[in-house]
Amino acid sequence: MLKVGLYWFTNDLRVDDNAALIRAAGEVDTLICLFCLDKPNGSPGLRYPGKLSPARHQFLLQSLVDLDCDLQNLGQHLVVRNQEPLDAIAELITVHNVSHLFSSTHVGSHEKRIWNTLQTRYTMLNFTQLHSHTLFQPEQLPFAIDGLPDSFSKFRRLIEKPGIEILAPQDKPLSLPSPCSAIDNDWQQNTYSDSPALFMGGASAGERHIKQYFNRDLASSYKQTRNGLDGMDYSTKFSPWLANGSVSVRRVVQQLQQYEARAGANDSTYWILFELFWREYFQWYAHKFGSALFRFSGIGERAPTTSFYAERFRKWCAGNTPYPLINGFMHQLNHTGYLSNRGRQLVASCFVHELNLDWRHGASYFEQQLIDYDVASNWGNWQYLAGVGADPRGHRRFDLQKQGQIYDPDNQFVKRWAGDQPLQPLDSVDAADWPI
Ligand SMILES: Cc1cc2nc3c(=O)[nH]c(=O)nc-3n(C[C@H](O)[C@H](O)[C@H](O)COP(=O)(O)OP(=O)(O)OC[C@H]3O[C@@H](n4cnc5c(N)ncnc54)[C@H](O)[C@@H]3O)c2cc1C
Secondary structure (H helix, E strand, O other), X not given: OOOEEEEEEOOXXXXXXXXXXXXXXXXXXXXXXXXXXXXXXXXXXXXXXOOOOHHHHHHHHHHHHHHHHHHHHOOOOEEEEOOOHHHHHHHHHHHXXXXXXXXXXXXXXXXXXXXXXXXXXXXXXXXXXXXXXXXOOHHHOOOOHHHOOOOHHHHHHHHOOOOOOOOOOOOOOOOOOEEOOOOOOOOOHHHOOOOOOOOOXXXXXXXXXXXXXXXXXXXXXXXXXXXXXXXXXXXXXXXXXXXXXXXXXXHHHHHHHHHHHHHOOOHHHHHHHHHHHHHHXXXXXXXXXXXXXXXXXXXXXXXXXXXXXXXXXXXHHHOOOOOHHHHHHHHHHHHXXXXXXXXXXXXXXXXXXXXXXXXXXXXXXXXXXXXXXXXXXXXXXXHHHHOOOOOOOOOOOOOHHHHHHHHOOOOHHHHHOOOOOOOOOOOOOOHHHOOO
């Protein structure tokens, strides 16, 4: 009997170093490669109606075009559905007699629920799900996922012990099983604008960027420059391609190791790996805590005392607060879909500690805007800053004025991103609010 496979792409938009796709290549006779544009959301309950920002949407569409091109080179093509994955997959299983289902393991609780539902509903199918978003496989970790250390430092000490190795990435398959015929495709590649953006989506652009980064000597001074606020060179800018999986994190490490062999290893080259370990920590953290990633009280029991104030939230999103530096960051985020790590820390700290807002709304806004949105990194970092996550210190409140003096002493960033005008009071005052 013909073996019909369905490969569900999520945040693994590549053919390189993709273990589940390689498995599919060897196991089935025909294959459907599916991506669902009405993507499930990892943050139940707090969605903003605009869904993806134009920058994030464009980056995703470019990534899909590039994936389709890579699939065509292997004898396949991408089927894109504007549907909930569960509906799209169920329909394809029935109509095309799918016998094998493949996917990369996704850390999002919603995606996990979909996979579990499919397994329960279609017991006769053959299911394969493999990790491709992390440096390590679960069986390589020196602890069970439920036993993930409660701080990053403990985690790092454990994974840096001798004997735990980051495995070399796997090459792409030489070819893929042929596509099933006559499949409805909602794919209209001309629906995205090719306007110049800071980042171009897709594996080709990502690989080009990483190669160019390591062809210069930037990695050798990364530790000194990484807290910059503006420009392409102060940090690696690998995150957009890592987040949607256009580029494999193990491929990045391979290139880092090659750079070290060529140009020499130092504190800075190590620090790139150190930051990738943060990414890794948040991935396993999200696997461990599941939907608690989105809970107001985070991974603890105590909910913060913050609340939701619509006006403050609106002003923060628009970059219209009494804090020029924060306004500059928010304008930059809204314009480009990207924000430096320092910028993210400061706007999140302001959100929680100055504006007293419920951190989940800030995380949801980031989810909508960031072209490098990654469910684990975003929600894990927000929890950390809100004091409901993996921070042994409890919470992080930054002195915004001091931070401005350190990182933007000449006000250049604030001026460039029009952070200082017009400055608005935090809350508007209505005469009706005053007691008579
Ligand atoms: C509130 C908040 C929300 C964030 N949301 C996201 C997100 O949705 N997606 C995302 O990829 N990163 C997120 N980060 C982490 C970090 O800010 C970005 O990864 C980084 O700024 C991306 O730029 P870069 O690639 O030049 O980073 P570099 O400084 O060059 O770091 C190299 C790589 O290490 C990883 N990394 C670095 N710092 C962190 C960190 N703190 N946590 C996890 N991974 C890290 C990223 O993969 C990054 O590409 C968030 C941080 C904060 C404080």
